[in-house]
Structure formats: C-alpha cells, structure tokens
Amino acid sequence: MAARNSQQRAVSLRVKPVTAAVAVALGTLSTPLFAVEQSAARDEIVVNATRRETTAQEVPINISAISGEQLKEYQISNLAEFSRWIPGLTLVDQGARNGSPIIIRGLNLDELDASEISVGNGGGGTVSTYYGEVPVYIDLKLVDMERVEVLRGPQGTLFGANSLAGTVRYIPKAPDTQNFSSSIYGNTFSMEQSDDPSYDVGITLNAPIVQDKLAFRGTLAYEDRAGFIDYNYLVKEPGVSNPEPDFDLPASDPDSAANNLTAQKDANDAQTTVARLALLWDITDRVQSTLSYHYQKREIGGRQVNTRESMSQIEVGGAPLDTGNYVSGYRVIEPIERENQIFELDVVADLGFAELTSATGYTTYDEAGQRDQTDILLDLSLKYGYTYTEFPSFTAYTRDTRDQTRLTQEFRLVSPADGGRIDWIAGAFYRDQSFELDSLEFTPKYPQWLEDNGFIPAGSIPPDYSDLEYAAESTDEIEEIALFGEIGLQLSDNWHATLGARYFNIDNTSSGKTAFPIADCYSFCPPIDDPPFFYESEPVKQSWNDTIFKFNAAYNFTDNKLGYFTISEGFREGGANSQATCDENPSAAVCISGGQKLYTPDKTTNYEVGYKSTWLDNSLILNAAVFYIDWEDPQLTGFSEQGQVPITVNGNGATTQGIELEASWWITDQWAVRAAYAYSDAALSEDGPGPWEIGDRLPGSPRNQGSFGVRFLQPFSNGWELLVDYGLTSQSDVFTRLGEGEDCCRDGGPEYPPGEVLPGFTLHFASVTLSGDVWSAALYAENLTDKFAVTGVRQTPASVTRTGFGAPNGDGFAIRRYANYVVTPRTIGLDLRYRFE
Numbered sequence: 001m002a003a004r005n006s007q008q009r010a011v012s013l014r015v016k017p018v019t020a021a022v023a024v025a026l027g028t029l030s031t032p033l034f035a036v037e038q039s040a041a042r043d044e045i046v047v048n049a050t051r052r053e054t055t056a057q058e059v060p061i062n063i064s065a066i067s068g069e070q071l072k073e074y075q076i077s078n079l080a081e082f083s084r085w086i087p088g089l090t091l092v093d094q095g096a097r098n099g100s101p102i103i104i105r106g107l108n109l110d111e112l113d114a115s116e117i118s119v120g121n122g123g124g125g126t127v128s129t130y131y132g133e134v135p136v137y138i139d140l141k142l143v144d145m146e147r148v149e150v151l152r153g154p155q156g157t158l159f160g161a162n163s164l165a166g167t168v169r170y171i172p173k174a175p176d177t178q179n180f181s182s183s184i185y186g187n188t189f190s191m192e193q194s195d196d197p198s199y200d201v202g203i204t205l206n207a208p209i210v211q212d213k214l215a216f217r218g219t220l221a222y223e224d225r226a227g228f229i230d231y232n233y234l235v236k237e238p239g240v241s242n243p244e245p246d247f248d249l250p251a252s253d254p255d256s257a258a259n260n261l262t263a264q265k266d267a268n269d270a271q272t273t274v275a276r277l278a279l280l281w282d283i284t285d286r287v288q289s290t291l292s293y294h295y296q297k298r299e300i301g302g303r304q305v306n307t308r309e310s311m312s313q314i315e316v317g318g319a320p321l322d323t324g325n326y327v328s329g330y331r332v333i334e335p336i337e338r339e340n341q342i343f344e345l346d347v348v349a350d351l352g353f354a355e356l357t358s359a360t361g362y363t364t365y366d367e368a369g370q371r372d373q374t375d376i377l378l379d380l381s382l383k384y385g386y387t388y389t390e391f392p393s394f395t396a397y398t399r400d401t402r403d404q405t406r407l408t409q410e411f412r413l414v415s416p417a418d419g420g421r422i423d424w425i426a427g428a429f430y431r432d433q434s435f436e437l438d439s440l441e442f443t444p445k446y447p448q449w450l451e452d453n454g455f456i457p458a459g460s461i462p463p464d465y466s467d468l469e470y471a472a473e474s475t476d477e478i479e480e481i482a483l484f485g486e487i488g489l490q491l492s493d494n495w496h497a498t499l500g501a502r503y504f505n506i507d508n509t510s511s512g513k514t515a516f517p518i519a520d521c522y523s524f525c526p527p528i529d530d531p532p533f534f535y536e537s538e539p540v541k542q543s544w545n546d547t548i549f550k551f552n553a554a555y556n557f558t559d560n561k562l563g564y565f566t567i568s569e570g571f572r573e574g575g576a577n578s579q580a581t582c583d584e585n586p587s588a589a590v591c592i593s594g595g596q597k598l599y600t601p602d603k604t605t606n607y608e609v610g611y612k613s614t615w616l617d618n619s620l621i622l623n624a625a626v627f628y629i630d631w632e633d634p635q636l637t638g639f640s641e642q643g644q645v646p647i648t649v650n651g652n653g654a655t656t657q658g659i660e661l662e663a664s665w666w667i668t669d670q671w672a673v674r675a676a677y678a679y680s681d682a683a684l685s686e687d688g689p690g691p692w693e694i695g696d697r698l699p700g701s702p703r704n705q706g707s708f709g710v711r712f713l714q715p716f717s718n719g720w721e722l723l724v725d726y727g728l729t730s731q732s733d734v735f736t737r738l739g740e741g742e743d744c745c746r747d748g749g750p751e752y753p754p755g756e757v758l759p760g761f762t763l764h765f766a767s768v769t770l771s772g773d774v775w776s777a778a779l780y781a782e783n784l785t786d787k788f789a790v791t792g793v794r795q796t797p798a799s800v801t802r803t804g805f806g807a808p809n810g811d812g813f814a815i816r817r818y819a820n821y822v823v824t825p826r827t828i829g830l831d832l833r834y835r836f837e
Contacts, residue, residue, distance in 0.1 A: 049151050049169070051158060051425055052417050060496070060554035060564035062152040062610055062625045062660065064089075068145040068173065073725070074765065075187075075780055075831065077200070077223075079139050079168075084729040084763065086150050087660045087678030089166075090701040093791040094821045095304025096225075096270040097336055097369075100139065101700060102127040104152055104165035105629060106656040106682025107604065108700040109636035111737045111755065112792045126164040126572065126604075128155065131294065131342055132172060134361030135160065135408055135431075138340050141274050141296060144204050144219040146171045152660070153606040153627060154570025157484055157500040157550040160429060164570040164604045164631070174290060175215035175280035181206045181837040189829025192786055193228035193326045194266055200225075202274075214281050221274040227266035227301055228825055231328045234262050238395040239444025239467065243331050243374070244813065264333060267302035286350040294342040302334045305794060305819045325788050326825070329816045332397045336369030357412045365404040373398040373441055375817040378803055382815075389803040389813060391449045396469070398441045406433035423488040425500075431480040441470035447518050461518065474512035476575065481505050486550070494557070500550035510576035511539040540576035544601050560614040567607055572635065574601040577647040579640055593641040599648045602633045619666040628657040630685070638689065639751070651689055654698060656682035670713050674727075677706040684738065691748035697739040702760060704732035723769040730762040736793050753798035761789035763823065778831040786826035794819045 045065045047056050056065045064086050066076070076082050080100060083091035090103040092112060101108060107126045129137045142148065148170055155163040187200040202221030209216055235241040241260040251258035278292035307329035343362040348355060373396040381389045388394050412427035444467045450456045486500035548569035555563045576598050582591035610625035631654040638649035658680040666672045682698040709727030716722070737755030740746040745755040764787075767780035795817040803812035 045147060047147070047149055049149055049167075051412065051414050054417070057560075057612055057614065057621070057623075058562070060552060060562060060610075060612075061566065062608065062627075064150045064152075064662075065147050067147045068142075071142050071145055071148070072831075072833075073723075073767070073769065073778070074727075075767070075778075075782060075829070077142050081782075082142070082148060084731075085676075085707050087662065087676040087705055087707070088152050088658070088680060089150055089168075090705070090731070092700055092821075093304075093823060095268060096139075096298060096300045097268060097303045097334065098821075101125050102129075102168065103701045104150075105627065105658065106680035106698055106701045106703075107165035107629065107631060107654075108682075108698055109634050109651055109654065109738070111637060111699055112734075113736060113755070113795045126162065126570075128159050128161065128163040128167045130159070130167065130169040132170070132292070132344050132361075133346055133357075133359035133410065134342055134344050134363060136340075136342060136361070136363045136406060138296065138342070138365075140170055141221065141223065141272050142170075143202055143221045143274050144173050144217075144276065146173045152625075153566065153608055153629070154568045154604045156548045156568065156570040157486065157502045158425075160431075160482060160484075160502070160504070161480065161506070162572050164572055164602065165629075172276065172278070172292070172294070173217065175217035175278050176206050177208050177210075177212050177215040177280060177282060179206070179837055180208060181835065183833065183835035185831065185833040187829055187831040189827050191226060191228050191827045192825035194226040196226040196266065198224060198226045212282065214279070217276075217278045217280070219274065219276040221272075223270075223272045225270045225272070227269035229268040229302060229304055229306065229326055229328055230263060230265045231267045231302060231330060231333055232261075232263045233329050233331060234264060234333060235331050235393075235395050236260060236262050237444075238332060238397065239393055239446065241395075242393060243395055264302070267328070267333060268304045269301045271299045273297045287347070288349075289345070289347045292342075292344045294340075294344075296338075296340045298338045300336050300338075303328065303330075304821055304824075305330075306790075306822050307816060307819045326822070328819065330372040330819075331374050331395050331816075332370070332372040334369070334371055336367065339366045340364070351413075354413045354415050357410070357414070359408075359410045359412070361406070361408045363404075363406045365402070367400070367402040369400050371398045371400065372396075374813075375799075375815050377443070378813050378815050379799065379817065382801075382803060387450070387455060388443070388446070390453075391446050393445060394443070394813070396441065396443045396446075398439055400440075401438045403436045404434070406431065408432075421490040423490075424486065426485040427483070429480070429482040429484065431478065433478050435474075435476040437472075437474045439470075439472045440468060442467045443469040443518070450518070456518075469516075469518050471515040471517070472512065473514075475510070477509045478573065479507045480573075494555055496554045498550070498552040498554075500552075501547055503545070503547045504571075505545040506543065506573045508542045508544075508573060508575055509539055510542075512577075512579060514580060540597065542574060542576065542598065544573060546571065546601070546603075548603070560618065562612045564610050564612075565608070566610075567605070569606070570604045572602050574599050574635075575648065577640075579647065582641055591640060591642045592647060596638070596641065596647055596649060599635055599650050600633055602631065602635050602650065604632070605630045616665075621662070621664045623662040625660045626658075627660075628655065630655050636689075649689060651684070651692075652686035654683065655685045656680055656698070672711050672713075674709040675707070677704075679704055690752055691746055692738045693740070693746070695741065696746060697735050697741070697744070699735045699737050699739070699745075699755065702731040702734050704760075706730050720770060720772045723767075723771070725765070725767045725769075727765045728762055729765075730760065732760040734758045734760075736796070753796045755796055756793070758790050758793070761787055761823070763787055763789070774835055776831075776833045780829055780831065782827040782829075783823065783825060787823065788825070789823045790820040791823055792821035794821075 045056050045067055046053050047065050049063050050059055056063055080091050080093040083089045088105050092101045094100045104127050151167040153166055155167040159167045182205045184203045188197060190197045200223040204219045206217045235243050245255050245257045245260040247257045249256035275295040280290045282288050305328050306326055341364045345360040347358040377388045377396050380386055409430045414425050415423045447461045451458050482502055482504040484502035486498055488496060488498040490496050548571055550568040552566045577592055577596060579592045581594050581597060606629045608625055608627040612623045614621050634651040634654050635648055636651050637646050640647050660678045662676045664674040680703060684692055684694055684696045687693050707729045712724045714722040735744040737745040744757045747754045764784035765782055766784055767778050769778040797818060799815060799817045801815050
C-alpha cells in the first residue's frame with residue numbers, strides 16, 4: 001500500500017504540469033494521461049471507483065476521470081464547467097445562487113422551473129456525490145484536486161443512496177511524506193458585461209514532518225468573482241416605494257422611477273473562501289491514517305437570471321419591461337451565504353489477506369438567504385382572490401435558513417487485486433443525518449394597510465409580529481444501516497465475473513409546521529414568543545429496507561481491448577412532505593391532500609454493454625458504451641393541493657437509453673485530438689402523474705451532447721514548453737417540463753401549463769500556456785464567441801401576465817416570475833503559477 005503510493009508520487013513529480021495535462025484534448029478523460037514521449041508505457045489516471053486502484057482504461061465500468069492538472073489547464077473551477085466535458089453528464093447551470101441539478105443519462109423528472117424554488121446546497125438528486133470517502137453534496141471549488149471521477153449508471157452496491165444515475169467523486173491530493181513542495185497561483189480575469197475585474201488566488205504547502213512517516217498538506221484559496229447580472233428594478237423601500245412608478249415623470253415627482261426604484265449592477269457576484277488541512281501518518285508499514293478538514297464559504301449577491309424579451313408585452317410604469325440580456329426584473333435583491341465543513345478520518349490497514357478501511361465523515365452545512373417573493377404572492381392573488389394586489393406598494397420577500405449535519409461511518413475489507421481466482425469486498429455503512437429548514441415570509445407595511453382599510457380590526461396585529469406574513473419550519477431525521485459486498489471470480493485467463501449486493505435499512509422521521517400570523521389575526525393574535533397559531537403536522541415515521549444487486553462480466557480480448565456487460569441497481573430513500581394536510585387545517589392557505597403526505601423510495605436498473613480499447617501503440621483510444629435504464633416510482637416535484645407550494649411526489653415509471661463514445665489520438669509527439677459524444681433518450685414509460693403520458697420526454701438534459709478538442713505542444717531546448725489548446729462543447733435542445741414527443745410540452749391546464757424548448761448551444765475555449773520547471777503562464781478565453789445561451793428557467797411563459805385590477809395605478813401589477821438562467825459571458829484571463837520543491 002505505502003510503496004505503491006510513494007511510487008505514484010515519484011512519477012508525478014517528474015512530469016511538468018503542462019506535460020501531464022497534454023494527455024487528452026478537452027473532454028472526458030477516461031483515457032491515459034500521456035507523457036510527451038511516444039512509448040507504450042504511458043502515465044495513466046489511476047482511479048479506485050471499484051475500491052481497488054487501477055487505471056480508468058482497465059476498470060470494466062463506465063467511468064471518466066479528469067486529473068487535477070487538467071482541471072488547471074482548462075480553468076475548470078466548478079461542477080458547471082466540469083460537466084460540459086463529460087459525455088452523459090449534465091448540470092443545469094443556475095449560477096452560484098441556486099442549487100444546480102446534476103443529471104446523468106437523462107434521469108430527471110423535475111421541471112426546471114420547480115427545482116429553483118428549493119433552497120439549500122442540493123443538486124445531487126439522482127446522482128450521489130463524494131468528497132474523498134465522505135458522501136456529501138457540495139458544489140466544490142476545484143482546488144488542489146488529485147482528480148474528479150464520474151461513474152455513469154447506478155452505483156448502489158458500493159456507493160449507496162441517491163446513486164440512481166451515477167456518482168461524482170472529488171478526490172483531493174494527499175499529503176506526501178517524502179518531498180517538500182509548495183505552489184502559489186494568481187488568476188485575474190474579466191467577463192463581458194462586468195464593470196469590475198475578478199481574481200482568484202491560492203497557495204498550497206506540503207511538508208514532511210517526519211520523513212516517510214508524517215506529513216502535512218494545506219491549501220488556502222480565495223476567489224472574488226464579479227457579477228454580470230444587473231437588478232435594475234429594485235424598490236428603494238419595500239412596502240413604501242411604488243414598485244411600478246411612471247418612468248415618464250421627472251425626478252422631482254414623488255411617483256417617478258427615480259424616487260421609487262434603484263439599481264444594483266453586477267449583482268450576482270460571488271466570493272468563495274476555501275481552506276483544506278490534511279495530516280497523513282504512516283503509523284507502520286501496514287497502517288496509514290489521514291485526518292483532514294475542508295472548509296468552503298460562499299457569499300453570493302444575486303441570481304444568474306435574465307428577465308427575457310417575452311416580458312416586453314408587460315408594461316411597468318407605461319413602458320415595456322424589456323430588460324434585454326443579463327438584466328433581472330425582480331424587485332428585491334437576493335443574496336445568499338453558504339458554509340460547508342467536512343471532517344474526515346480515514347484509516348487503512350494492510351491485513352495481508354485484505355485491506356481494511358475505516359472512513360469516518362462528519363459534515364455540516366449552513367445557509368442563510370433572501371428571495372423576492374412578490375410575484376408568487378401576486379400569482380396566488382389571481383388564483384385565490386387574496387388582497388395583496390390591492391396594496392399599492394406591495395412587495396414581499398422571504399428569508400430562509402437551513403442547517404444540515406451528517407455523520408457517516410464505513411468499514412470496508414477488500415481482498416488483494418492479485419489474490420488468485422477469487423476476489424471480494426465486504427463492508428458496513430452507517431449514516432445519521434438531520435435537516436432543519438426555517439422560512440419567514442415578510443410583506444412590509446401590508447398588515448398596517450389591512451388595518452387602515454378595514455380588512456382587519458384596528459390594532460389587532462401586535463408590533464412584535466412586524467411584517468411577518470407566513471412562517472414554516474421543517475425537520476428531517478434519517479438513520480441508515482447498510483451491509484454490502486462483492487465477490488469476483490476469474491473464470492478463465494480472459495473472463496472475470498462479479499456479483500454484488502447491498503442490504504439497507506433506512507428510518508426517516510419528518511415533521512413540519514406552518515403559521516399565517518396575518519390571516520389568523522383576523523380573529524386572534526397570540527403572543528409572538530408562544531405562537532399557537534403554528535399548524536403542526538403530526539411527525540411522520542417511515543422505514544424502508546431492501547436489497548439491491550449488481551452483476552458485471554468482463555472479457556479481455558487482448559491486453560488492451562476490454563469488453564464488459566453490467567446489470568446494476570440504484571436506489572433513493574422516500575420521505576414525507578412537511579406541510580399539514582387540508583384535513584388537519586381546512587382553512588390553511590397552504591395544505592396538501594392526504595395522498596400527498598408520503599412519497600416512496602425509487603429505484604433504477606441499468607443494463608449496459610461497453611468496450612474499451614487502445615490502438616497504434618497506445619496512441620489511439622476508442623471507448624463505447626450502450627445502456628438502458630428502467631426507473632421505478634420516480635420522485636419528482638409536484639405542488640400542494642392548496643397554495644401551489646412545491647412538494648415531492650412519485651411518478652409511475654420512466655426509461656432512458658443511449659450510447660456514449662470517446663476517442664483520443666496522439667497523432668504525433670506534438671499534435672493530439674479528442675472527441676466525445678453522448679446520446680440519451682429519456683421518456684416516461686407509464687402514464688402520469690397528472691396529464692403526462694407514455695413517451696413524454698423527460699426535462700432537464702439534452703439528447704445529444706459532445707465535445708471536441710485539439711492541442712499542440714512545442715518543447716524548446718531550454719526546457720520551456722508552449723502549449724496551445726482549442727476546444728468546444730455542444731449540446732442539443734432541452735425541455736423545461738415533461739414533453740409530448742418533439743413538441744414541448746403537454747398542456748395540463750392552468751395548474752400545469754406547458755413548458756418550452758431551450759435551444760442547444762456551443763461554447764468555445766482557447767488557451768496558450770508557456771511553462772518552465774517552476775513557472776507557468778496561461779492566457780485563456782472561455783465562451784470565446786461570447787455566446788448568449790439559456791440553461792434553465794423560472795416558471796413558464798404562461799406566468800407572464802398582469803393582475804388586472806387594483807394597485808398601483810388602477811392597472812394592476814406585472815407578474816415577473818418568468819425568467820431565464822444564462823451561461824457566463826465571454827471571460828478572458830491570465831493565470832500565473834509558481835511551484836518549488
């Protein structure tokens with residue numbers, strides 16, 4: 001164990017960062033990391049997705065891996081940028097403000113306009129994510145990474161819950177007990193539409209404390225990324241300022257735009273702080289431990305959202321609300337702050353007959369954010385006749401907080417890779433996690449207006465309530481115990497078969513309560529410190545236990561040509577919606593039907609055939625896979641019976657099928673090309689829920705996705721190297737809601753209006769890098785052609801309307817819920833790096 005790790009470290013130190021990255025042109029790198037020399041013994045990315053170290057090209061599963069050096073070369077700093085190079089992987093880029101859903105092979109039923117409503121750092125959905133050995137979702141800033149792995153297809157036996165479609169694994173660099181090293185970098189870049197430059201700086205230090213025994217590795221990084229979205233319609237004082245003033249009036253008039261509205265340019269800025277500390281101790285020749293801590297904090301100013309041209313039919317203050325590109329029409333700024341902490345202790349012991357791993361993880365997540373809630377309440381006024389639209393200065397916002405903790409423990413025994421005809425894995429897993437979500441909705445000055453206009457008795461709302469209009473609390477406790485294992489048999493020199501299984505028992509307790517202080521004050525206002533106006537639903541306790549399986553057969557046609565067949569299953573636990581049922585609280589503005597209280601686990605079964613091969617003295621690599629996945633009882637976002645609040649419900653069934661192709665070719669010592677392509681046809685296999693029918697296309701991901709890259713490397717006699725890269729990523733159109741054949745999307749009536757088709761787009765990348773033994777400088781451009789492209793939506797075009805009555809000028813309010821998430825405009829930067837050993 002220790003000897004192999006030391007050998008790998010020694011190899012990596014001999015390869016310059018640019019040379020190490022030259023392996024593959026832009027794309028998914030399930031292929032070797034090529035050194036400059038054209039030889040049969042090339043350096044390859046080592047992965048351990050099967051819990052044994054092997055190369056990505058040798059493992060008989062569908063895996064892509066991008067090394068840390070390649071992440072640097074292509075300026076890949078987050079999941080959104082990473083996903084564009086991985087065939088079959090889609091991340092619905094909603095910017096840093098929103099959790100961006102991860103989709104593999106089209107397995108997604110959530111409408112894009114529904115996923116943005118939830119707060120949190122979520123996004124994993126049908127894809128499990130790991131940091132080292134710790135299962136945790138985090139949109140990680142990719143600093144000091146050894147590699148990032150993507151495992152396509154269900155991974156339930158080894159990676160547990162939420163791996164319905166696959167698994168993404170962040171693998172940070174481990175401390176080196178042999179060599180001192182340090183590196184610093186500085187990256188300055190400028191985006192079109194941004195008034196201010198951005199910068200990203202970091203330092204990494206690796207220091208042996210006791211030679212060959214004890215080492216420390218630490219990383220500190222900070223990024224200040226300017227925004228490019230302007231909020232031009234912000235009200236100066238919610239509840240006082242007119243949100244839709246007359247733009248034709250002079251500034252001296254109190255009803256003019258100048259006296260009621262303000263603007264914030266580049267509002268979606270983001271500041272990210274990252275710190276990682278790791279201590280590796282080779283306790284003996286056979287026992288090694290690593291203790292690490294990872295911290296990430298993000299402060300984000302607003303959404304990466306654009307109020308699109310279709311809003312031009314709605315007038316605000318006598319003028320069309322036509323914001324053009326990169327402008328938000330919302331009334332309240334929407335900042336958010338997220339903080340992640342990951343504590344991990346790994347102990348690995350070589351027992352001779354097997355390697356024992358103990359992986360302990362403890363993670364925390366804290367969030368506090370603000371959302372513009374105005375349009376949601378105005379929309380409810382239209383549906384249910386509420387009086388929000390009668391208040392001339394109506395503006396609403398919501399403040400959300402979320403706390404999450406998770407403790408995981410895994411013990412795993414893995415037999416030696418060369419243990420003979422039989423190999424095996426046996427393990428046990430424990431998870432204890434809790435979620436707490438608090439949401440407070442404020443309608444400034446609205447309660448006082450209700451009193452002044454006789455809707456409620458004068459003086460009936462105590463000052464303690466301030467402008468609180470709605471409150472909700474929910475908690476979720478999950479405990480899981482699982483046993484898993486795999487056994488492999490070498491049937492012949494060329495045949496190998498593996499059978500795996502995982503048994504799990506999950507207990508879930510959910511509870512929630514809601515309050516409507518203003519509505520309740522029509523009759524009675526209790527003290528704020530003892531609020532009996534909370535409608536608390538009975539805690540719901542659920543338990544699930546099941547066993548899922550995996551079968552894999554691999555055949556080596558030659559030493560460098562491998563075929564495999566896999567049947568694998570994935571699962572995700574069910575749960576309960578926190579809202580009270582309408583039977584429990586018939587008069588509530590928000591309630592769910594009895595049938596909406598619980599949602600059940602869902603499961604996927606994957607059938608896959610793959611082929612991996614190298615040709616022409618390992619200079620040409622060709623890989624292919626064909627798959628079919630059946631999805632039972634899929635979970636998706638529905639809406640409450642009353643109030644149209646997002647909840648989770650079960651669908652009846654869906655399938656996805658497709659192909660994935662990868663190719664890379666070192667044509668000469670200097671020229672290399674790379675191409676990747678994925679096709680996923682994902683659709684309902686059964687009718688329902690609601691108006692949906694068999695064959696309706698699943699939303700969120702393109703059917704066609706591809707990437708291409710070419711690079712040129714020129715070494716010089718003085719030891720310097722020049723590397724020129726060009727690449728592009730491309731995807732076809734995306735449905736925002738469940739679709740009917742090629743015509744998106746089926747109209748389910750007022751409650752389920754049709755969605756739309758988001759056009760496909762292509763993004764270009766180019767860089768020129770000059771590097772020596774310790775210095776490197778890269779000039780790069782992302783989104784080279786400054787493509788304006790839409791990645792996701794808020795609501796549907798059907799929500800573009802006017803309330804039609806009431807304030808502010810007898811013409812009602814323009815409902816502005818509909819908007820688009822967009823890609824980052826052209827970015828040009830200079831990256832400087834220095835390292836010494």
